[in-house]
Amino acid sequence: MAAMVYKGAMQLKKVAELIHARLIGNGDVEIEQVCSIESASAGDLIFVEDKDNLPRALKSSASAVLVGDFGAADSSKPLLVCAQPRLAFARAARHLAPTSDHRYAIHPSAIVHPSARLAKEVQVDERVVIGEGVQIGSGSSIGAGSVIGAKVIIGNDCELHPNVTIYPGTRLGNRVVIQAGAVLGSDGFGYVRDKETGHYEKFPQIGRLEIEDDVEIGANSTIDRGALDVTRIGRGTKIDNLVHVGHNVQIGEDVVIAAQTGLSGSAVVQNNVVIGGQVGIADHVRIEEGAILGAQSGIPSNKIIRGKGIVFWGTPARPIREYLKELAVLARLAKRG
Secondary structure (H helix, E strand, O other), X not given: OOEEEOOOOEEHHHHXXXXXXXXXXXXXXXXXXXXXXXOOOOOEEEEOOOHHHHHHHHHOOOOEEEEOHHHOOOOOOOEEEOOOHHHHHHHHHHHHOOEEEOOOOEOOOOEEOOOOEEOOOOEEOOOOEEOOOOEEOOOOXXXXXXXXXXXXXXXXXXXEOOOOEXXXXXXXXXXXXXXXXXXXXXXXXXXXXXXXXXXXXXXXXXOEEEEOOOOEEOOOOEEEOOXXXXXXXXXXXXXXXXXXXXXXXXXXXXXXXXXXXXXXXXXXXXXXXXXXXXXXXXXXXXXXXXXXEOOOOEEOOOOEEOOOOOEEEOOXXXXXXXXXXXXXXXXXXXXXX
């Protein structure tokens, strides 16, 4: 297991430079880590997104505060000012947080097929199994107990946490993060019923799974490969824990999917869609660009959800204003009863 390396303190003016923030006050202050307002102490950087929380942040023990344009004034603490403080805070955290000290070595207990091609700087932990013809790019790490099937391709700077299973033929782009226990490229749930006997027979599941750059897959999530073609997860998409993606599903770029959501076969999710927790999406559904599905929404088969920036809720899902009006009508009818 890789050790954690702490980077040490960084001057605030260096942090400002790295995240492109405007510095107000003493730039020589040493920052060691990011922190919440409640638990801040000396050496910490905190952030506020609205003016109401600024006084509380300034009274905290933090050494500096990251604020929006509303905070661009003289204060009792050094400030970093930027248009998107939460985003800048996340970027600062990457520069200040401890990182894994990858040894870029293959653990003696790992089993690596002789035909596999691993770049020089690849970390393979305990009890990993790497199959025939696998390719793994530079800077990638494979967590303990993971199994990488034949002819899988993993790009550069990917991070697979322990006990990840990747079925044969799956392709991962660069900087992909797979949390523990995820299963990628397994058979889809596809069967054909014999009308004479009533028995079910498996439909071929011989397609593939392709995951593009900068995708993150949450713990214990499962993504099926295509039945005959491809299941695809687009660049920058973030998938939470315990999400299931069925065969032939097409997910676009910068999509966010919260935990316990399920997408049935051949569903299409376009770019910049946001999907809340426990959403059920049936087969051949199409979610068009920028739509937002509220938690526990249900989308019936073959339905199209269209409306950039519009929140859809309920089962079957409809625009939230319509849904709330229906609830109000039902409440009035219940009172009359």
